[in-house]
Amino acid sequence: MTELFVTGWNEWREPENRQEKMRNLIVLLAVIASIVGPSIVIGRIAGASIQALGRNPSSAPKILMAMIVALVFTESLAVIALLMMFQAIGQF
Numbered sequence: 001m002t003e004l005f006v007t008g009w010n011e012w013r014e015p016e017n018r019q020e021k022m023r024n025l026i027v028l029l030a031v032i033a034s035i036v037g038p039s040i041v042i043g044r045i046a047g048a049s050i051q052a053l054g055r056n057p058s059s060a061p062k063i064l065m066a067m068i069v070a071l072v073f074t075e076s077l078a079v080i081a082l083l084m085m086f087q088a089i090g091q092f
Contacts, residue, residue, distance in 0.1 A: 027089055034081035041074045 049067040053060060 027085060030088070031082070031085050034078060034085060038074050038078035038081075042071060045070045045074065 045067060049063050052063050056063075
């Protein structure tokens with residue numbers, strides 16, 4: 001078991017050329033954007049729904065359903081973005 005662990009670390013290497021470093025930076029920025037972007041959207045959705053509930057508490061079921069649908073779409077876009085990034089990493 002320790003041999004597998006040691007060989008795994010031996011395969012790690014530093015990027016050799018500028019193009020590989022640039023690719024790693026672009027992939028890192030894309031992953032960060034695909035995480036931070038949906039997080040901001042989720043925060044705005046939650047804030048808007050709380051404001052709407054404060055203005056009109058009787059429409060809570062409609063607001064809740066719209067909020068859940070918007071959150072599901074946002075999360076699905078985040079998952080798709082992450083899958084695209086993993087696919088891009090695998091192609092290089």
